[in-house]
Amino acid sequence: MKAIRTRGGLSVRLDVRTAVVVALLVAAALAGGVVLIGTGDFDIPAADVVRTLFGQGDAGQDFIVNELRLPRVLVGLLVGAALGLGGALFQSIARNPLGSPDVLGLGQGATAGALLVIVVFSGSAAQVAGGALVGGLVTGAAMYVLAWKRGVHGYRFVLVGIGLNAFAVALNGYLLTKADFVDAARAVVWMTGSLTGRDWEQVWPLLWLCVVLLPLVVAHARPLRMLEMGDDAAYALGVPVERTRVVLMGCAVLLTAAATAAAGPVSFVALTAPQLARRLTRSPGPNLLPAMCMGATLLIVSDWASQRVFGADQLPVGVVTGVLGGVYLLWLLVTERKAGRI
């Protein structure tokens, strides 16, 4: 931890290790993106990809890179970043490493909205995304309202989330049994989370949302860190506890819902990214930026792995992240047990 001071009396704190980790993760995510653009039925060397991205490739490569594959990779990066950030916020607010939005029902709530559109209205892709967004927001609002009782306490918030999750799972199961077979297959692929066939239409809304929300979140990062010490301690330090929580929860819900709308409920990125980032930076607190970059890297690498291992577009990326989540849970089990914490 270093503090940089100017002569004018301004100062900024800089955690060197965190800064290095963030830089490395961003580099890894971008490199992964370039490799991912080059991967597919028509392989393109990384150097050509970079050249084409800067507008100097031939027409054929230009079409493949900028029209077909770049938007997909951008959606992957943005979704990963949004999920990582949303997960870090939720885990910090819930004060529990397992309290991520996908465990607490936001993913399932958004899925319920999307399935409703697929099964009942046979809607277009854009309408499905809209349904997912609305579903996620409604779930988030319900979670807050139901957990409210003179303030939102961590454990009540978690348990209400689990209850809503169960409810949404039942609703999704019902919708799935109501569907005819074609819709059911479409719904199951959507429910797993996939980047296949994403184009610029999905990139822009997500990008604008991240651009708007990121400064808001970063501005509240310090109060959030105080909040982790408990409501009373935070009050004593002058943090507007409930307001901070409402603002940050709103941001996290929006980020998660928008990411789900763009790519489906990609599971476990929100759960694992903040924890992995925390292990890398070795710094306490919510680790918002590292978690965000870690999410983007994770999703891109998972998508690349799913294409490399199983062939192009055979398995949606959500399956890979799901396996990742299972491994993470086991790892948590082993390490926490060794450390004597459980």
Add this chain to the structure above:
Amino acid sequence: MLVDSPPEPSADTAPAPPARRVLRGAGLVLSAVLLLAVVLASIAVGAKQLSLGQVWHGVFQDSGTYADVVVGERVSRTLLGLLVGTALGLSGAVLQALTRNPLADPGLLGINMGASSAVVTAISFFGVTSLSGYVWFAFAGAAIVGVLVYTLGGTRSATPVRLALAGTALTAALSGYLQAVMITDNAALDKMRFWTVGSLASAKTDTIQQVLPFLAVGILLALGLARPLNALAMGDDTARALGAHLTRTRALSMASATLLCGAATAACGPIMFVGLMVPHVVRSFTGPDMRWILPYAALLSPVLLLGADVLGRVVSRPAELQVGIVTAAIGAPVFIFLVRRQRMAKL
């Protein structure tokens, strides 16, 4: 009985005054009557409505008429619901006492999901098609996930929140696996999308025959554990001082919960919240004494499950709603209500 000389229970579980004991006994009789009513409703209500006379005729003087065939189908469905309901309620009560956790439920802790993942694995990868084959997978899955959740939730220091979170996270991981199987195997998807929501509709007489021995052992084991579980509720040290065998009690409780959840899930898919709700409702009028909670839970859980099944048949006639969906739709609000109540943290 596992405890030779019954421990002198605490004030809460002290032998009730005679009047209250009579009242509780009468309550048991009332529950049995309620169960009988629900059983009759479950046989009579459906796409084809039957009168009570037709039900009587079908059950006792079966002469092969159309109504009699319908009754026959519904009787096996009702019997299965009866067994599975009892199994889920008892396992919920045992798990709540074992983990000293008011929010323990075989569905919520992921145990049912563990059993169903194992069953799906058996169907999809090992080509097992008969219930008698995959019921063993279900037991293995239930047992493994039960132990995992307990460890992940932090064995001794397990709080309701940590256990529930660990269960939900494991459930999410397992359902991701289920989805992967369903995506790669379209035939499996068509079969499993109905099974994984939990349904009684596939009940046949041989289904019942195959799970009956396991469920019977599990139910008897659970009912026999009332006294040791009462001792366990007072804390490890006190229980040991009172002469209860802690390890044996824990192992037997876990075995009975595994048998009950595994067999129930193998027969009709994962069903949530029955094991959570019924013991809570029961505890509100029996108090913490397991000797009353267990019989009441055994009688009232099938009332809930069969009631949900009947409701599922009524609300979207002539199609029907799977019972797992109805119990979750009723159970999730009850769960949230329990969480909002102040006393939640204590059992």
